[in-house]
Amino acid sequence: MKAKKRVITSGGAKPKRTPTVRKIKPAWVGPTGGTGRPPGPGSPPATRPPAPSGAGPASRPDVAAATGPGLRPASRPSVGPGPRPDIAAGAPAVDLSVDLGRGLVLENPVLVASGTFGYGVEYGEVVDVERLGAICCKGTTLRPRAGNPPPRVTETPGGMLNSIGLQNPGVEAVIEKYAGIWAGWHVPVIVNVAGESIDDYVGVVRRLDGVAGVAGVELNISCPNVGKGGLQFAIDRDAAAAVTRAVRAATDLPLIVKLSPNVPDIRPIARAIADAGADALSAVNTLSGMALRPDRTGPLLGNVYGGLSGPAIKPVALRIVYEVAQVVEIPIVAIGGVTSIDDVLDYLAAGAVAVQVGTAVFADPVLPVRLVDELRDVCLARGLTSHAALVGTALPRRPVPPSVKGAEYRP
Ligand SMILES: Cc1cc2nc3c(=O)[nH]c(=O)nc-3n(C[C@H](O)[C@H](O)[C@H](O)COP(=O)(O)O)c2cc1C
Numbered sequence: 001m002k003a004k005k006r007v008i009t010s011g012g013a014k015p016k017r018t019p020t021v022r023k024i025k026p027a028w029v030g031p032t033g034g035t036g037r038p039p040g041p042g043s044p045p046a047t048r049p050p051a052p053s054g055a056g057p058a059s060r061p062d063v064a065a066a067t068g069p070g071l072r073p074a075s076r077p078s079v080g081p082g083p084r085p086d087i088a089a090g091a092p093a094v095d096l097s098v099d100l101g102r103g104l105v106l107e108n109p110v111l112v113a114s115g116t117f118g119y120g121v122e123y124g125e126v127v128d129v130e131r132l133g134a135i136c137c138k139g140t141t142l143r144p145r146a147g148n149p150p151p152r153v154t155e156t157p158g159g160m161l162n163s164i165g166l167q168n169p170g171v172e173a174v175i176e177k178y179a180g181i182w183a184g185w186h187v188p189v190i191v192n193v194a195g196e197s198i199d200d201y202v203g204v205v206r207r208l209d210g211v212a213g214v215a216g217v218e219l220n221i222s223c224p225n226v227g228k229g230g231l232q233f234a235i236d237r238d239a240a241a242a243v244t245r246a247v248r249a250a251t252d253l254p255l256i257v258k259l260s261p262n263v264p265d266i267r268p269i270a271r272a273i274a275d276a277g278a279d280a281l282s283a284v285n286t287l288s289g290m291a292l293r294p295d296r297t298g299p300l301l302g303n304v305y306g307g308l309s310g311p312a313i314k315p316v317a318l319r320i321v322y323e324v325a326q327v328v329e330i331p332i333v334a335i336g337g338v339t340s341i342d343d344v345l346d347y348l349a350a351g352a353v354a355v356q357v358g359t360a361v362f363a364d365p366v367l368p369v370r371l372v373d374e375l376r377d378v379c380l381a382r383g384l385t386s387h388a389a390l391v392g393t394a395l396p397r398r399p400v401p402p403s404v405k406g407a408e409y410r411p
Contacts, residue, residue, distance in 0.1 A: 003114050008149045008373075016181075019405060022083040022321065030120035032230040033054070041251050042055040043173045044154050047283070050079060054119060057358060058371050070176060073167060073215055074380050081359055082390040089117075093385060094376045094379045094380060094385060094386065094387070095385060095386040095387075095388075096108040096109060096133075096135065096372065096376060096379075096386070096387055098353050098373060099331070099356045100279060100280040100353075101254055101255075101279030101327070101331065101334070102216075102217070102252070102253070102254040102255070102279045103254065104188065104190075104215055104216045104254035104279070106133040106134050106188060106354065107133065108131075108132075108133040108372045109133050109353060109355060109367075109375070109377070109387065110132060110133045110192075110344070110354070110371045110372045111132065111133045111134045111135070111136055111333065111352035111354060111355070111356040111357070111368075112134075112135050112136060112193035112356060112361060112368055113136055113356035113357060113361075114137065114138060114139055114163065114183055114220065114336050114350060114356075114357030115139060115192070115256075116204065116357075116358040116359060116362065117135055117137070117361055118125045118137070118138055119138060119174070119177075119178045119180065119189075119390070120135040120137065120138045120178075120181075120182070120185075120187075120189060126365050126368060127185055127365050127366055127367065127368075127369060129185065130186045130187050131180045131283055131369045131372060131385075132368055132369065132372075133186075133187075134187060134188045134190050134215065134216075134294040134370070135187055135188070135190065136190045136191075136192050136218050136282075136356060137174070137178070137189055137190070137191055137192055137323075138168055138192065139166045139168060139191060139192045139193070139204070139220050140168050140170070140174050140191055140193055140194065141166055141168055141170060141171065141193075141195060141204065142170065142195060142200050142204050143172035143192050144168065144173065145165065145166050145167055145168055145170070146165075146167060147164050147165035147166065147167025148163045148164065148165030148301075148302055148303040148325060149302030149303065150168075150302050151300060151302055152164050152165070152301065152302065152306075153306075154291050154300055154301065154306070156289075156291065156308065156310075156312065157278030157312065158310055158311045158312035158337075159310025159311060159312035159337070159359060160307055160308075160309055160310055160359055161289050161291055161306035161307065161308055162286070162306050162307055162309065163301045163302065163306040163307065164355070165303060166220075166223075167387065171203075171207045171208065172207070174191070175211055175214075177208065178210075179191065179211050179212065179213040179365070180213065181213070181215070181268050182215075183212040183213030184213075185213075186252045188215030188216065188253075189213060189214065189215055190196050190215055190216040190217065190218050190256065190359055191208055191217050191218070192217075192218045192219075192220050192258075192370065193205060193208070193217050193218065193219050193220065193247075193306070194219075194223050195223060195224045196225065197225065197226050197227055198227070198243050199217045200251045201219060201246065204248060205207050205217055205247050205250050205253065207234065207252065207254070208251070208252050209250070209251040209253060209255055212286070214253065215253075215254070216253050216255070216256060216279075217251070217253050217255055217256070218256040218257075218258055219243065219244065219256070219278075219386075220258050221233035221234040221240055221243055221244075221255045221257060221260070222234045222258070222260045222262075222307075222351035223285075224399045225239055231259060232262075232368075232406045234258075234259065234260035234262070234263070234269070234285070234290065235260060235263050235269075236269075237269045237272045237331045238272070239274040240269050240276075241273060241275065242271055242276075244276035244277060244278050245276040245277060245334030246275045248276060248278070251262050254279050254280070255278050255279050255280075256278065256279065256280045256281065256282050256322055257278040257280075257281055257282070258282040258283070258284075258285055258287070258335075259273075259281055259282065259283040259320065260279075260307070261283075261285065261287050261289050261313070261316050261320055261336075262287060262318065262406045263288075265377075266283075266320050266323055266324055266402075267323055267324065267326075267402055269325040270323075270327060271327050271328060272284075272329050274293065274328040279330060279331075279333050280333060281324060281328065281330060281331070281333070282331070282333040282334075282335055282356065283317065283320050283321050283324055283332060283333070283334060283335060283336075283352075284313070284316070284320050284336050285307065285315060285335075286306075286307025286308055286309045286313070287307065287308040287309075287313050287339070288305055288307065288308070288388070288406060289305070289306055289307070289308040290305050290306060291306070291393030295395045304330050309337070309358055309359040310337055310359040310360070311339055311360075312337065313336045314336050314338075314346075317335060317337065317347075318334075318336070318346060318347065319403055320348055321347055321350045321351055321394070322350040322394070322404065323385045323394055323402055324351070325350060325351025325352070325392065326351070326395065326399045327399070331353045331354070331375075332351060332352045332353045332355070333352060333353070333354045333356055334350070334352035334356070335348035335355065335356040335358060336358075337359070337360075338356070338357045338358070338371075339360045340369055340380065341369070341374040341375060343355070344371055344374075344375055344392060345378065346394075347407060348387065348390040348391050348392075348393075349390065349393045349395075350390070350392075350395070351391065351394075351395050353391055355371075357371065376388075384407055386389050390404045
């Protein structure tokens with residue numbers, strides 16, 4: 001099975017399984033709750049002294065001989081000018097770089113998720129954005145979108161529901177306002193692209209192609225396909241493959257396609273997207289959900305339905321990453337409820353090469369940068385020169401039946 005290649009045992013270190021008994025994590029702080037906190041005196045610093053110039057991946061002697069999808073040593077400096085800001089002078093050598101394909105090499109595997117970090121510029125005051133692996137910007141469409149009627153968000157146990165409705169100023173305005181700023185950044189910015197038809201997606205991507213500051217695209221295919229009567233691209237194997245193929249033909253930009261968790265069996269969809277030319281997959285988008293008004297007279301959200309995110313969805317996302325990692329060769333970026341280094345390690349063990357942090361950023365904007373440091377610390381503590389050895393350690397030697405077989409309900 002293809003997935004065997006994912007279990008990476010380089011560096012001589014024996015792969016270690018993530019312990020099933022863990023220390024208690026700090027309590028989840030809801031994104032809209034009263035205890036949501038900006039970085040204060042208790043928060044670790046988000047900045048470090050800049051590294052000496054020339055300390056980029058190509059010149060680092062510590063780059064491990066990691067192999068496998070997404071874990072090749074960086075063969076060229078990643079997008080953006082400037083020195084590596086994430087390595088303090090004299091810091092021990094750990095290579096956290098990740099290759100997402102087509103030259104998109106991230107210096108670390110912690111990204112921020114689309115819709116939770118704006119266009120990056122909004123966080124410049126509180127977060128050293130240059131230390132992130134990459135920024136996935138807000139969903140971008142061909143034309144401006146006003147978004148859904150309010151209320152658009154509500155907190156839920158262990159997460160939140162949102163129905164923002166892809167409010168954005170349209171691709172022209174995004175390029176005009178932000179691309180120039182991104183071009184001056186060291187951190188790659190991946191533009192999240194949405195649309196209601198294949199032509200929409202292709203139109204946005206064509207416009208982004210060749211724009212300085214745009215390091216790649218992430219296709220949000222969890223949108224209703226007007227050509228298919230409102231059926232989401234993401235839940236239909238053929239539609240998902242068709243949009244991927246069309247976008248692939250329209251651009252040389254690195255192409256990440258974002259999977260939806262709202263399907264009974266993700267495997268054929270993931271495979272079809274990979275076969276259609278995606279460079280990488282991200283998994284997952286939000287789970288479909290709803291909430292009621294306090295007086296129970298109807299739905300709370302203006303759009304009736306919303307997308308559930310946060311720690312509540314992590315087991316679902318973990319299951320999907322685990323299933324997808326067994327059927328595709330391309331790198332997987334895990335998304336869903338990351339709030340701690342244990343979550344990062346779980347996703348790596350399940351076969352992801354990187355993670356995105358979403359909802360948790362609202363409560364703790366410096367969390368993603370802290371996770372980079374913590375991942376480096378874990379590698380050092382385990383004597384690893386790269387996090388590659390942590391990837392895929394929980395994958396089975398032989399493919400297990402998909403969850404759609406109802407294994408969990410078997411008597
Ligand atoms: C307020 C909000 C807005 C979002 N907007 C987008 C979007 O525009 N495009 C997209 O692909 N995903 C969007 N997402 C989904 C996130 O990128 C991510 O996939 C999801 O929230 C799961 O990760 P998390 O549990 O860490 O939040 C949004 C999520 C939230 C909470």
